[in-house]
Amino acid sequence: MFALSQFPLPYDSDSLAPYMSEQTLDFHHGKHLATYINTLNDLIAGTDYESMPLIEIVRKSASDKNATKIFNNAAQVFNHNFFFHGLRKNNSQNVPDEIAACFGGSSEFRKKFKSAAAGVFGSGWAWLIWENNTAQIITTANADTPIAHGQKPLLALDVWEHAYYLDYQNRRGDFIDTFLDNLINWNFVQDNLALYKTGN
Numbered sequence: 001m002f003a004l005s006q007f008p009l010p011y012d013s014d015s016l017a018p019y020m021s022e023q024t025l026d027f028h029h030g031k032h033l034a035t036y037i038n039t040l041n042d043l044i045a046g047t048d049y050e051s052m053p054l055i056e057i058v059r060k061s062a063s064d065k066n067a068t069k070i071f072n073n074a075a076q077v078f079n080h081n082f083f084f085h086g087l088r089k090n091n092s093q094n095v096p097d098e099i100a101a102c103f104g105g106s107s108e109f110r111k112k113f114k115s116a117a118a119g120v121f122g123s124g125w126a127w128l129i130w131e132n133n134t135a136q137i138i139t140t141a142n143a144d145t146p147i148a149h150g151q152k153p154l155l156a157l158d159v160w161e162h163a164y165y166l167d168y169q170n171r172r173g174d175f176i177d178t179f180l181d182n183l184i185n186w187n188f189v190q191d192n193l194a195l196y197k198t199g200n
C-alpha cells in the first residue's frame, strides 16, 4: 500500500506563489496525486505488483498488456513526485553551464524546452533527460514516463491542464515561461545528473 505521506511536497504549498498558487498545489498534490495513489492501491491489491517498489511496478507494467491501468497510475505517481521535487521558487536562476552547453546556450535550451512543452497535444509531460552523455528534451503522452524506456530523467514539467488551469487557464505558454524563468530547482537537476554520472 502506498500513501500520500510517502510522497510529501518538499516545500509548503503556498511557497511557490504567485507562480504556482497554493490552490493549484493543494489540488494537484492533495487531490490529483492522492487519487493516482489510491487507484494504484486498489489495482495492485492481491496481484504480483502489490509487493513491488514503485519504480519496479512502472517498469514491469509498461510491458504487461494486461496492466495498462496499473502502468498509468504508477507512472503518474512517479511523474508527479519527480515534478514536484523539481520545483522551487527562484527569481534569479540561470541554466547551469553544463546543461546550457548541451543545447548551444541557455536561450537555445529555453526555446527548445518551451517549443517541446507547448507542442504536447492534449495531456502529457515535457522532460529534460540525460542520454548518451548529453542532456536532451523529450515529451511523453498522458502518463508515459522516461523510466519506462530506460531513460534517465533530470527534470519534468506537467502540461496536463490540471497543472496550470487554476492559475493560467488556457495559457499553457505562460505557464511554461513561468516554469522556465521562476520555478526550476536546478539543484535537483544537478543532483540527478551527479547520480547518473556515477553510474546510478
Ligand code: MN
Pocket: 028, 032, 080, 158, 160, 162, 163
Ligand atoms: Mn498532474
